[in-house]
Every structure is written in C-alpha cells, then in structure tokens.
Amino acid sequence: MEKISVIIPVYNIGSYLERYVKSVTSQSFRNLQIILVNDGSTDNSLQVCERLREQDDRITIVSRGNQGSGYARNAGLTIATGDYVTFVDGDDYLAPQLLEHLCQRLQEDHSDIACAHFFRQDPQGTYYFYITKQDRDQQKLNRAYSPLEWAKMETNDTAIKQVFYQAWGKLFKRELFDNIEFPRESLGEDNLTTWKLYLSAHKISYLLADEYCWSIRENSLTQADDKSYTSYNNIQAMSDRIQLYATIGLSPAFLAQDWPNWIKRISTGNPQRGELYNYQRASYLERILQKYQH
Structure with a gap:
C-alpha cells in the first residue's frame, strides 16, 4: 500500500499543536509517516511533539535551531520515505478524508500532483469558504491538467487561481523533489517552489473539495508585515x-x-x-x- 509522508514545520505553536497534529493522525488514510520539524521553538512545542510521538509511532521528530519554514520542509524531505509527500502548516488542520481523497485522485488520473481547495479561519474564529460544489462552472475545473494547461490557470479568474501557489493542501509524488528544494532564506517560499513542481509533473489533478483549513492566528507569519x-x-x-x-x-x-x-x-x-x-x-x-x- 502507498505511503504518504506528512511534513509539518513547528515553531512556537505549543498551545495549538495537539489539535492540528491529531487532524493528521486521525486521517482515514492510515499509512502515514508524520514528520514534525521543530524549528527552534522557545515555547513547549517540542514537549508537545514528544508527547504526541508517544501516542502514535508513525510520528518522527526532527529538532534543530530556528532557520525558517523552507529549511524545515527541506529537513523533512531528507527523511521522507513515502511514495507521496504533503505539507501542513503547523497551525492548520485537515478534514478527516483529505489525504484519502487526494491519493484517490492521483491514482485515478495517473497524476503526479493532486490539489484540493481550502477554507479559511481568521483569528476571531470566523470561517470563510471559497467554492460551491454545485456550481457547474466550478465542476468543470474538477479534472486533470497537463503542466502547460495548469500553468495557464494561474491567470484565469477561477477557483484554481486561489490554490495555485500554496504547497499545502496538495499531494506530490516524492520523486518530484529529487532536484527541487524550498528556498532557505526567503519568505514566500511556496510561490518560489510550486511552479517548478508543476512543470516537472506529467499531470496535475484539481479536486473541487475544501478539506484543508488555513488557520490564521494574530501572530502568524501570514499576518506579519515582515521587511526581510x-x-x-x-x-x-x-x-x-x-x-x-x-x-x-x-x-x-x-x-x-x-x-x-x-x-x-x-x-x-x-x-x-x-x-x-x-x-x-x-x-x-x-x-x-x-x-x-x-
């Protein structure tokens, strides 16, 4: 049976971490390697990681000094043993069947990448949804694309444009990363990497399903006005x-x-x-x- 390596960078999210990791350990797809990369946390994140590892032997911990999300993902990739790889930001969580659905689409379409949509939770706990599964125009998007077809979707005003850049919410064949890594010293590492993976793929599948929760906290990187x-x-x-x-x-x-x-x-x-x-x-x-x- 295929295995999925789930790579989760962890940085000072001890109070949130258990909920998010358990959304991974409770996935209906069971054959997982869960890699928690503790990126120099100064709170109790490492202790929470260790407690979670005691509860689930599919969890592996990598711990090192703070170097950023790109470094953390690359560190996870070096020990990933799955046929497929997916990334989860440390403060996000997954619907129970997300990985199963992504894996099914890869196999059905003979694709190298499968992309699902997302919904968002703001710091006040309000949810935002971006797709309507009953919409016929959106239903037409629910298919496999060649890399050139997919690249052109970045400019189209469709639901796919919203999921084009993020590394999370997707399932990748692991061999796509043989010559690709995330930038080590940059914000926006998703935007600098996903397009390379798309061009390296034979086919990319889009799944009209919002099963990944993008959770934005007050002090998250996505909220910060970083002048790096x-x-x-x-x-x-x-x-x-x-x-x-x-x-x-x-x-x-x-x-x-x-x-x-x-x-x-x-x-x-x-x-x-x-x-x-x-x-x-x-x-x-x-x-x-x-x-x-x-």
Missing part, C-alpha cells in the same frame, strides 16, 4: 521563471506585476542583515522600471 531583505531571492526567482516560461512557450506577461512589486518591497525601507548589495540592485531596477513604464 532576504526576499531579494524572490526577484531572482521571478526573473528565472519569466525566462523559463518564455523559452517553453508560456506567456510570462502576468508576472510583470509581481516582479516589480518585489523590487519595490526591497528598495523601500532600510537595508539590514548585510543586504546592502541587494538593496542597491533593487533600487536600480526600480528606477529603470519607473523610467520606462510611463
């Missing part, structure tokens, strides 16, 4: 993507907005953490864009 200048990596990765898309016949025009946005983000504010060179380069690019876009 290591995000210069985003500019270089965006440039690489534009060049590759153009080479294989995909129009990269839709990236023209994202790329300048990253440049502006870095060229404003004060450079820090030895990023003066990146700040200067971003400032130059910003000036050139302003000169020729008017």
Whole structure:
C-alpha cells in the first residue's frame, strides 16, 4: 500500500499543536509517516511533539535551531520515505478524508500532483469558504491538467487561481523533489517552489473539495508585515521563471506585476542583515522600471 509522508514545520505553536497534529493522525488514510520539524521553538512545542510521538509511532521528530519554514520542509524531505509527500502548516488542520481523497485522485488520473481547495479561519474564529460544489462552472475545473494547461490557470479568474501557489493542501509524488528544494532564506517560499513542481509533473489533478483549513492566528507569519531583505531571492526567482516560461512557450506577461512589486518591497525601507548589495540592485531596477513604464 502507498505511503504518504506528512511534513509539518513547528515553531512556537505549543498551545495549538495537539489539535492540528491529531487532524493528521486521525486521517482515514492510515499509512502515514508524520514528520514534525521543530524549528527552534522557545515555547513547549517540542514537549508537545514528544508527547504526541508517544501516542502514535508513525510520528518522527526532527529538532534543530530556528532557520525558517523552507529549511524545515527541506529537513523533512531528507527523511521522507513515502511514495507521496504533503505539507501542513503547523497551525492548520485537515478534514478527516483529505489525504484519502487526494491519493484517490492521483491514482485515478495517473497524476503526479493532486490539489484540493481550502477554507479559511481568521483569528476571531470566523470561517470563510471559497467554492460551491454545485456550481457547474466550478465542476468543470474538477479534472486533470497537463503542466502547460495548469500553468495557464494561474491567470484565469477561477477557483484554481486561489490554490495555485500554496504547497499545502496538495499531494506530490516524492520523486518530484529529487532536484527541487524550498528556498532557505526567503519568505514566500511556496510561490518560489510550486511552479517548478508543476512543470516537472506529467499531470496535475484539481479536486473541487475544501478539506484543508488555513488557520490564521494574530501572530502568524501570514499576518506579519515582515521587511526581510532576504526576499531579494524572490526577484531572482521571478526573473528565472519569466525566462523559463518564455523559452517553453508560456506567456510570462502576468508576472510583470509581481516582479516589480518585489523590487519595490526591497528598495523601500532600510537595508539590514548585510543586504546592502541587494538593496542597491533593487533600487536600480526600480528606477529603470519607473523610467520606462510611463
């Protein structure tokens, strides 16, 4: 029977962790390797991980100094033994049959990646839903795509556009990561990685089901206005993507907005953490864009 490796970065979420991990251990798909990567937590997260491991021998703990979500996911990938890999952010949780449904779609469609939709919970506990399963237009999206078809869906105003970038809520064949890893020093590591995995796949399946809960806490990374200048990596990765898309016949025009946005983000504010060179380069690019876009 196929096995799924579930990789969960853990950083200072001790009070939430048990609920979220148990949403994984209680999945209807049972053959799991659950990898908890303690990313230098300073609260009781490691103790909670250890207690959970005592309760379920499918759990493995990796513990190291704080280096960020990209590092944590890469650390999980190095010990993943499953046929498939999925990622869960440490403060999110899964509906009981999500992994079973994703695995079924991979097998039925002979795909390398299966993507499900999500619903969201805000810090006040309010839920937000984004799909309507009875909608005929949305039902037409519920199929397998070639990588080029899927890449074009990023620009279409459909439900797929909402799930295009995230690494979570998806099931990947593990071999897709043989030559791909998450950026080690950048925010937005999902956006810099998923497109590479899509192009490496033979087929990508979309599942019209909202069975992953994206839970946003007051102090979560998605809420933070982080001015990290290591995000210069985003500019270089965006440039690489534009060049590759153009080479294989995909129009990269839709990236023209994202790329300048990253440049502006870095060229404003004060450079820090030895990023003066990146700040200067971003400032130059910003000036050139302003000169020729008017």
